Amino acid sequence: MGKLRGFLEYEREQETTIAVDKRLKDYKEFTKELNPQALSNQGARCMDCGIPFCHSGCPLGNLIPDFNDAVYKNNWQKAIHILHSTNNFPEFTGRLCPAPCESACVLGIIQPPVSIELIEKYIVERGFKEGWIKANPPKKRSGKTVAVIGSGPSGLAAAQQLNRAGHMVTVFERDKKVGGLLRYGIPDFKLEKSVIDRRISILEQEGIEFKTGVHVGVNYKVEDLHDFDAVVLCGGATKRRGLPIPGTDAKGVVQAMEFLKRNNQVVDGQAESSADLNAKGKDVIVIGGGDTGSDCVGTSNRHGAKSVTNFEIMPMPPQYRSEENPWPYWPFTLKTSSSHEEGVERNWSILTKEFVKDAQGNLKAIKTVEVKWVKIPGERPQLQEVDGTEKEWPCDLALLALGFTGPEETLSEQLGLHTDQRSNIKASNNYQTNIPHIFAAGDMRRGQSLIVWAISEGREAAYHVDHYLMGASSLPTKEKGDLPAA
Numbered sequence: 001m002g003k004l005r006g007f008l009e010y011e012r013e014q015e016t017t018i019a020v021d022k023r024l025k026d027y028k029e030f031t032k033e034l035n036p037q038a039l040s041n042q043g044a045r046c047m048d049c050g051i052p053f054c055h056s057g058c059p060l061g062n063l064i065p066d067f068n069d070a071v072y073k074n075n076w077q078k079a080i081h082i083l084h085s086t087n088n089f090p091e092f093t094g095r096l097c098p099a100p101c102e103s104a105c106v107l108g109i110i111q112p113p114v115s116i117e118l119i120e121k122y123i124v125e126r127g128f129k130e131g132w133i134k135a136n137p138p139k140k141r142s143g144k145t146v147a148v149i150g151s152g153p154s155g156l157a158a159a160q161q162l163n164r165a166g167h168m169v170t171v172f173e174r175d176k177k178v179g180g181l182l183r184y185g186i187p188d189f190k191l192e193k194s195v196i197d198r199r200i201s202i203l204e205q206e207g208i209e210f211k212t213g214v215h216v217g218v219n220y221k222v223e224d225l226h227d228f229d230a231v232v233l234c235g236g237a238t239k240r241r242g243l244p245i246p247g248t249d250a251k252g253v254v255q256a257m258e259f260l261k262r263n264n265q266v267v268d269g270q271a272e273s274s275a276d277l278n279a280k281g282k283d284v285i286v287i288g289g290g291d292t293g294s295d296c297v298g299t300s301n302r303h304g305a306k307s308v309t310n311f312e313i314m315p316m317p318p319q320y321r322s323e324e325n326p327w328p329y330w331p332f333t334l335k336t337s338s339s340h341e342e343g344v345e346r347n348w349s350i351l352t353k354e355f356v357k358d359a360q361g362n363l364k365a366i367k368t369v370e371v372k373w374v375k376i377p378g379e380r381p382q383l384q385e386v387d388g389t390e391k392e393w394p395c396d397l398a399l400l401a402l403g404f405t406g407p408e409e410t411l412s413e414q415l416g417l418h419t420d421q422r423s424n425i426k427a428s429n430n431y432q433t434n435i436p437h438i439f440a441a442g443d444m445r446r447g448q449s450l451i452v453w454a455i456s457e458g459r460e461a462a463y464h465v466d467h468y469l470m471g472a473s474s475l476p477t478k479e480k481g482d483l484p485a486a
């Protein structure tokens with residue numbers, strides 16, 4: 001795989017980016033293209049390690065050494081064929097995946113790992129550019145119908161796989177456009193929405209029907225779902241965590257997803273900008289780290305915020321792996337996103353105590369205290385406030401990026417489905433709920449997670465739905481990989 005001793009010859013390379021002052025002027029993606037030779041060299045770094053831990057690091061089981069080798073040999077058409085055999089949408093993961101594969105790369109023990117995510121992105125982009133990625137409708141139809149509820153990455157993956165198996169698939173989406181959090185959560189500077197549209201157009205040509213503006217359980221009766229032979233619930237985990245402290249009703253305390261969704265709608269021309277969801281000229285404090293918090297930072301800077309500050313309740317992670325966190329596990333180290341690089345003051349071990357309002361009820365400041373996490377043997381670490389560290393921060397816009405507590409209950413309640421204590425829909429290993437023809441996948445089943453997991457769950461669920469409908473399935477699964485005909 002790759003080039004013998006290639007990792008000694010070539011250093012890890014990543015895309016360079018447009019300067020911060022330039023890229024903050026719009027919402028476009030801002031990486032600069034690498035040339036094919038540079039990519040081939042990156043593929044050459046894959047070192048035939050024998051047991052490619054990257055495979056198991058990737059929730060999709062992507063065949064990484066195989067596509068690295070194809071890229072090294074400049075056989076891009078073979079590379080896209082290999083990549084598509086396990087991943088329906090490499091253009092999403094190639095841009096947005098936190099790349100647990102790279103943390104598990106064997107080369108990573110002694111050198112920076114192979115740039116797997118980058119290679120993935122370039123393979124799929126080359127595939128689109130060359131016109132190799134085309135609609136491939138099924139040759140035969142099964143006569144069965146499947147409803148997919150939700151058009152995020154899990155719903156899209158389930159829909160494409162089930163359509164490939166010959167079933168007639170209808171995707172119901174309550175929003176105006178298809179894509180779930182790819183469309184309405186993640187900003188354009190991380191994923192331009194034309195990238196979603198390009199793929200949706202292929203899915204439509206393959207025969208999948210998309211019904212948008214249909215909120216199942218609200219403007220579409222759940223009873224009507226029983227007209228379908230099977231149903232896959234892919235509604236995500238969109239219940240937002242609040243911050244029940246004094247002053248939380250102040251004007252200017254806003255949920256991150258409200259802020260991000262509005263911005264995505266404005267960029268797409270679907271909505272007007274509104275002053276209360278715009279950071280221009282404001283002291284912005286983003287409460288909560290993670291992807292959502294980072295996206296709020298990047299968006300606030302593009303709005304022209306006066307200052308952007310981030311609070312995180314956890315201590316600052318270490319720069320390097322600790323002894324308790326060895327390779328090939330996911331490294332709990334400090335992550336600095338491109339949005340962080342664009343300007344933010346990051347504060348760790350900070351507890352938000354109160355939102356301070358003015359006489360009109362507008363947010364004017366946030367009171368905090370520093371905390372420490374005390375380790376008690378045999379117990380979970382406990383939070384302790386540090387005396388004398390109380391502080392008040394001027395703030396006109398506080399963005400709550402505190403994660404999601406689980407799926408909304410509309411579907412599970414109306415359909416009579418079992419859920420766990422986090423309202424995730426309970427489904428067996430076969431993704432089947434307590435109602436045999438109803439399946440669940442993605443964040444709706446596993447709780448808020450990652451795009452790569454959503455695609456993986458959509459694919460696996462599709463296999464089990466097909467098996468349920470037909471008594472057998474030739475769709476691939478992670479265990480039973482299958483390369484479709486080139």
Ligand SMILES: Cc1cc2nc3c(=O)[nH]c(=O)nc-3n(C[C@H](O)[C@H](O)[C@H](O)COP(=O)(O)OP(=O)(O)OC[C@H]3O[C@@H](n4cnc5c(N)ncnc54)[C@H](O)[C@@H]3O)c2cc1C
Nearest residue numbers: 150152153154174180181216235236442443449450451454
């Ligand atoms: C701001 C933000 C940034 C993120 N950034 C990243 C990142 O960089 N990398 C990464 O890997 N992950 C990221 N994530 C997580 C990732 O987006 C999710 O894990 C992934 O989108 C889950 O996919 P899904 O298909 O399960 O659900 P979703 O993407 O949430 O899609 C669910 C869809 O179902 C629809 N729906 C729900 N109920 C109904 C109903 N009753 N009727 C009709 N439609 C319904 C919703 O409108 C939505 O479109 C991010 C999440 C957020 C919030």
Ligand code: SF4
Nearest residue numbers: 058093097099101117
């Ligand atoms: S999908 Fe994510 S984990 Fe899998 S190979 Fe691509 S970047 Fe790595």
